[in-house]
Amino acid sequence: MTKKNESSSDRVVLKVDNLRIHYATPQGDVIAVSDISFKLYEGETLGLVGESGCGKSTTAYGILQLVQPPGYIVHGSIEVAGTEVLDLEEEELRKFRWTGLSLIPQGAMNSLNPTMRVKDQIIDVIEAHEGKQSDKEALRERIFGLFQNVGLPNRIYNMYPHELSGGMKQRVCIAMGVALHPTVVIADEATSALDVVVQRIVAQTLVKVKDEIGVSLIVIGHDMGLLAQIVDRIAVMYAGKMVEIAPVANVYAKPLHPYTQLLIESIPSIKERKPLKITEGITHDPRNPPSGCIFRLRCPFAWEHCAEVEPLPIDVEAKHEVACHLFDERFEDRRANAYATLANS
Amino acid sequence: MPTPLLQIRDASKIYYSGGFLGEKKSVVALDGFNLTIEKAPATITTIAGESGSGKTTLANLVLGFIKLTSGKIIFDGEDITDMTAEQLKVYRRNVQAVFQDPFGVYNPFYRIDHVFDLVNNHFSLSDNRSEYRDMVEAGLNVVGLYGEDVLRKYPHQLSGGQRQRIMMARAYMIKPRLIVADEPVSMVDASLRASILDAMLRLRDDHGISFLYITHDLSTAYQIGDQIYMLYQGTTAERGTALDVIDAPQHPYVQLLIDSVPVPDPTDKWDVDISLPSEEEMRTAASQGCRYYPRCPHRMDRCLEEQPPLYKMGKPKHEAACYLYEENEIAPIEPPLLENRVISTAAFDSGRRRQRERIAVAVLVVIALALGFFVGASRQPETVVETVQETVVITATALPEAAAPTEAPPTATSPPAAAPESQAIVPAFVVEPEGASDKGSIAWGADAVGEIEDADDRHLYTFAGYEGATVQLKLITGGRGLSGTGFYAPLATIFGPDAQVVLAFDRARRSHSGELTFPADGDYQIVIGADDRGRGVEVYTITIEGDEPAAPAATPMPTLPPPAFAVEPAGAVDKGTIVLGEDTVNEIEDASDRHLYGLEGIAGTTVDIKLITGGRGLSGTGFYAPLATIYDPNGEIVFYFDRARRSNSGSLTFAETGSYQLVIGADDRGRGVEVYTITFEPADA
Numbered sequence A: 001m002t003k004k005n006e007s008s009s010d011r012v013v014l015k016v017d018n019l020r021i022h023y024a025t026p027q028g029d030v031i032a033v034s035d036i037s038f039k040l041y042e043g044e045t046l047g048l049v050g051e052s053g054c055g056k057s058t059t060a061y062g063i064l065q066l067v068q069p070p071g072y073i074v075h076g077s078i079e080v081a082g083t084e085v086l087d088l089e090e091e092e093l094r095k096f097r098w099t100g101l102s103l104i105p106q107g108a109m110n111s112l113n114p115t116m117r118v119k120d121q122i123i124d125v126i127e128a129h130e131g132k133q134s135d136k137e138a139l140r141e142r143i144f145g146l147f148q149n150v151g152l153p154n155r156i157y158n159m160y161p162h163e164l165s166g167g168m169k170q171r172v173c174i175a176m177g178v179a180l181h182p183t184v185v186i187a188d189e190a191t192s193a194l195d196v197v198v199q200r201i202v203a204q205t206l207v208k209v210k211d212e213i214g215v216s217l218i219v220i221g222h223d224m225g226l227l228a229q230i231v232d233r234i235a236v237m238y239a240g241k242m243v244e245i246a247p248v249a250n251v252y253a254k255p256l257h258p259y260t261q262l263l264i265e266s267i268p269s270i271k272e273r274k275p276l277k278i279t280e281g282i283t284h285d286p287r288n289p290p291s292g293c294i295f296r297l298r299c300p301f302a303w304e305h306c307a308e309v310e311p312l313p314i315d316v317e318a319k320h321e322v323a324c325h326l327f328d329e330r331f332e333d334r335r336a337n338a339y340a341t342l343a344n345s
Numbered sequence B: 001m002p003t004p005l006l007q008i009r010d011a012s013k014i015y016y017s018g019g020f021l022g023e024k025k026s027v028v029a030l031d032g033f034n035l036t037i038e039k040a041p042a043t044i045t046t047i048a049g050e051s052g053s054g055k056t057t058l059a060n061l062v063l064g065f066i067k068l069t070s071g072k073i074i075f076d077g078e079d080i081t082d083m084t085a086e087q088l089k090v091y092r093r094n095v096q097a098v099f100q101d102p103f104g105v106y107n108p109f110y111r112i113d114h115v116f117d118l119v120n121n122h123f124s125l126s127d128n129r130s131e132y133r134d135m136v137e138a139g140l141n142v143v144g145l146y147g148e149d150v151l152r153k154y155p156h157q158l159s160g161g162q163r164q165r166i167m168m169a170r171a172y173m174i175k176p177r178l179i180v181a182d183e184p185v186s187m188v189d190a191s192l193r194a195s196i197l198d199a200m201l202r203l204r205d206d207h208g209i210s211f212l213y214i215t216h217d218l219s220t221a222y223q224i225g226d227q228i229y230m231l232y233q234g235t236t237a238e239r240g241t242a243l244d245v246i247d248a249p250q251h252p253y254v255q256l257l258i259d260s261v262p263v264p265d266p267t268d269k270w271d272v273d274i275s276l277p278s279e280e281e282m283r284t285a286a287s288q289g290c291r292y293y294p295r296c297p298h299r300m301d302r303c304l305e306e307q308p309p310l311y312k313m314g315k316p317k318h319e320a321a322c323y324l325y326e327e328n329e330i331a332p333i334e335p336p337l338l339e340n341r342v343i344s345t346a347a348f349d350s351g352r353r354r355q356r357e358r359i360a361v362a363v364l365v366v367i368a369l370a371l372g373f374f375v376g377a378s379r380q381p382e383t384v385v386e387t388v389q390e391t392v393v394i395t396a397t398a399l400p401e402a403a404a405p406t407e408a409p410p411t412a413t414s415p416p417a418a419a420p421e422s423q424a425i426v427p428a429f430v431v432e433p434e435g436a437s438d439k440g441s442i443a444w445g446a447d448a449v450g451e452i453e454d455a456d457d458r459h460l461y462t463f464a465g466y467e468g469a470t471v472q473l474k475l476i477t478g479g480r481g482l483s484g485t486g487f488y489a490p491l492a493t494i495f496g497p498d499a500q501v502v503l504a505f506d507r508a509r510r511s512h513s514g515e516l517t518f519p520a521d522g523d524y525q526i527v528i529g530a531d532d533r534g535r536g537v538e539v540y541t542i543t544i545e546g547d548e549p550a551a552p553a554a555t556p557m558p559t560l561p562p563p564a565f566a567v568e569p570a571g572a573v574d575k576g577t578i579v580l581g582e583d584t585v586n587e588i589e590d591a592s593d594r595h596l597y598g599l600e601g602i603a604g605t606t607v608d609i610k611l612i613t614g615g616r617g618l619s620g621t622g623f624y625a626p627l628a629t630i631y632d633p634n635g636e637i638v639f640y641f642d643r644a645r646r647s648n649s650g651s652l653t654f655a656e657t658g659s660y661q662l663v664i665g666a667d668d669r670g671r672g673v674e675v676y677t678i679t680f681e682p683a684d685a
C-alpha cells in the first residue's frame, strides 16, 4: 500500500544545468561538482546519494549560492521557478533564501543557537524577511502552526535548545526551513545523527510537512534504506558527477549504472546474512580525475572506450537517465554480457 | 570450567554533575550490567542501543578509562580494579581499542608508517628492523591491505575504510585477545563498511581475537555479530545471538527498534503512518521498575515495582528483561570466576549488597566534596535517570473516512467535539468510572499509554481542570490495527468534577481528538474501555495538551561559558546611551570599528536583549553577526554574543545598579555588518 503521492507533476521547480564547483587548494583545484545537471519537479522528493566526499553538500550549497571560499562556482545555471539564482544580487539573494530556497544543513540541530529560545530563533527567520512583526499574537499563532506541522508541542515555544531531544531539535530546524513556504527545501543529512526510531519520525515529518506545505524537497543522505522509504527519485553522485537519476523503484529493482549497482548491493540488511562484498572508495585524486568515465578505476565493466570518452547522460525512460557507455545503443552486446556476469556472480 | 575471557558482573556506573552548591544530579549510565565473553572460540559480541544507552560508557569501562561505581570487571580471572601496575600493563596489551573516527586518531602531518612506529616504541614489539617490517606487513595483510599501497601515504590520502582497517591492523600487531571497537563503521560509507567488517571476521576466525563491538547499527551486527546485548538506559533489555534477537525480538523496546529500521525496498514502504508524537519531553523517570515503562505500550502496574530480571526465551541464551515473560524461568547470573576459583553465590550476593551501600556512600561523598565539607547525614540521595525521550506512537494509516465500520452507525448521536458551555452532553456510549482500574493522574502535556484487554477492562485517569482553560485531548490507538471494516478504538468518556459527562469519544475510529473547555475547577476523570463491540486495543495513548494556566516559570538562561572573543571598550567610539524599549541601529565598517553604548541597570531587573543584523547576509557557514560584549560597572563581562550568527538574543539580569557598557565590533573574522539593530526590552513587560 502506497499512500505517498507518486504523482509529482511535470512542472520543473528547480533546474540545475551544467553546474561546476571547485575548491581552490595550493596543489590545484579540487573538482567537487563536475558539470552536473538535473531537474526537480513540483511536489517531488529527490534523494541525493553517494559516498562521503562525492559532492552532495557542495551541490546543495551551490544551489543556495552559499559556497564558501576557497570554493567557487566555475559555471552553470540554477533556475528556481523561473528565476536564475546565479544572477541575483546579494540583497535579492538574501530574500530568496528561505522564501525560494531553504536549507536544513547537515548537523542542523547543532546549529541552533544554545542561548536563544526556540521562539526567538524562528521569529528571527520570519522577521529577517518580513520585517518586524507588530502583531505578536498572530506571530505566536503562526509559530504554533509551524509546530503543528512538524509535530512539536507548543510548550517548547519558550524553551532553549538544550532542553529538547535531538529529534525535537531537528524538527525545530525543519520548522525554520519551511517557515516562509519556500519553493524548494534541501535537507542535508537531516536524520543521520538520530536513532532509528527518532529518525523514522523525523523523516516522516519531513515528508508530511512537504505535502502539507506543498514544497519540493531534496533529501541528501547516505542511508539507502531510509531513502527508499521517503523519496520519489534518486540522484546518484560519484566523485562530483551525477551518474544516474531514476525513479526510486527502478533504482532498487534494477540499478543501471555500475556504481549504483554497487550501492544497492552494499545496503546492509537485517533480513538475511549475506557474504561481505568488499570494495574501495574513490581511488583517484580529486584534483586530477581520470580521463573518460569517472568511475572507470573501480568499474568491473570498463573497457578502452571508457578511458577515451566521457559518458554523457542517456535517457533510458521517463525521468530516468544514466551516464554509462553500456547504455549507448552501440554497445548493446557489451551491456548484455555485463549483466550476464552480474547475474552469475 | 575455564575462566571466561571477560566477565562483567553487576556493573554500575553513575556520573555525577552539578557544581558548587548547585543542584546535584546523577546519571545512571550503566546499571547492574552483566556480560560474559568466553575464551574460545573467539566471538564478536555486539552492544547495541540508542544514543545515551550506555554503550560508550561500557567501552570506556572495559578499556579502563573510567572506573566502575560498583560491580566487577574480570579479565581472564583477574579483577581489573585490583590489578597491580604490572598486571595493568599486560591488560592494556590484551585489550585494544578501535574508535569511531578513524581520522581523529591520526596525526595529519605524519605518514601512515608513523602509526606503526609508535606502536613498536610503546609496546617494544621488535628491535629488528626487518622483523618489524614483516610484522607490519602481516598486520596489514590481515585486514586486506598492502604496505606499499598505504605506508608512505598521509592519512587524508586514504579512504575512511582504509584508515579504519589500519587501526585494526595496528591493534592486531599488539596481539590482543579482545578488541573493543566503538562504532568503527559509523563514519564510513556503506559501500566501504564491508572491508572493515571483513577485517573483524578475519581477526576473529584466523587469529582468535574476540570483539566487543559497540554500535547503534543493527544491520552490521546482524551480518557479523555472534552475541548481541540490546541496551536500554544502561540495562540489558534483551540478549541472545544476533540472529535470534534481530529475527524475533521479544522485548517491546527491541521490537520497536527493529521495526523502525528502514527497509531498503520502495515497494515495501512504511505502511504505517506516524501520529506525530504530541508529547516528547524531558522525563525524570524514577530509577525504580522497568526503564522502558514510560514508553512501553504493554506496561503494567507490575512493571513499576522493580526492574525486571532477564527471563529465558525459547532459544538458548536468548533472554529478555520484561514482565510479559514472567511465566518463564529467570536467567541465572553466573557467579564470577576468579582465577579458576568460584566465589560462592552467597558471598557474591552479599558483595552485591555491599556495593549498593557503597553507591549510596559514594554519592554522599561526592556531594560532600562538592560542598567542601562532609555531610554526616545518611540521607539516601535521590538518583534520577534523566533522559530526553521521544514518545513514539506508531499506528496504522488511517483509511479514508468511508471505511468506518458500518455495523454501528455512530453518526446520529455522535457528540459535538466539545461540550457547549455548562451543558452536559449525551454520548451514545458511556464508559462508567465505577469498577474501572485506577491508573493515576495524567498531567497536562503528558500522555498515558495503556492496553485494553477486553470489555471488562476499563481504565480511569484523573487530571486537573481549571475553569475557562482549554485543552486538546487526543486518543490514539494502534496495535491489532484493522478490524474487518476499518479501525476501531476504545471508547472514552470524560467526566467533570460533578460527574457530568463533558466529552466523549465513542466512534469506532482509530483516533479521536477534541477540545475541552473546563466548565469548572477540579478533578476531571477519563475512563477508557473497549470499543462498542467489546474489542480491546493493544496500545492506546491519551494526551492532554494545553497551556497550563499557572505556566511554570520560564527556564533560566543557561549559564554562558566564557566568551571566545571579547570586544574591548577601550578605543571604541562612544555612541551614547541605549534607551530601554527603543531600537538602536548602526553599521560596523570593519574590524577596527567598535561601538560603545552605555546602559543603566537597576539591580534585580531583567532585560531581554536582541541583536539582529542584516545586510550582507549569509556567509558560507551560515549567518554572521558582530560580536558584542556587555560589561558591568566593575568591568566584568556579564553577557556576550560571540557566535558567527546573524542574530542573537538572550536576557540579562542586572546584578547591581549602575552603568553597564555594551561594546559591538566586527565578527570573529573581521567582517563588518551593514545593519545591526540592538534592542533592550524590560523582560515580561
Ligand SMILES: Nc1ncnc2c1ncn2[C@@H]1O[C@H](COP(=O)(O)OP(=O)(O)OP(=O)(O)O)[C@@H](O)[C@H]1O
Pocket: B015, B016, B017, B027, B028, B029, B049, B050, B051, B052, B053, B054, B055, B056, B057, B058, B216
Ligand atoms: N562524563 C559524563 N558526565 C555525565 N554524564 C555522562 C558522561 N558521559 C556519559 N554520560 C551520560 O551517560 C549516559 C550514557 O552515555 P554513553 O556515552 O555511554 O552512551 P552511548 O550509548 O554511547 O551514546 P551515543 O550512541 O550517543 O554515543 C548518557 O546519559 C550520557 O549523557
Ligand code: SF4
Pocket: A257, A258, A259, A293, A294, A295, A296, A297, A299, A300, A301, A302, A303, A306, A311, A323, A324, A325, A326
Ligand atoms: S562508462 Fe565504462 S567505466 Fe564508466 S561505468 Fe560505464 S562501463 Fe563502467
Ligand code: SF4
Pocket: B251, B252, B253, B290, B291, B292, B293, B296, B297, B298, B299, B300, B303, B308, B321, B322, B323, B324
Ligand atoms: S511490559 Fe513492563 S517490563 Fe516489559 S518492557 Fe513494558 S514496562 Fe517493561
Ligand SMILES: [Mg+2]
Pocket: B052, B055, B056
Ligand atoms: Mg556512544
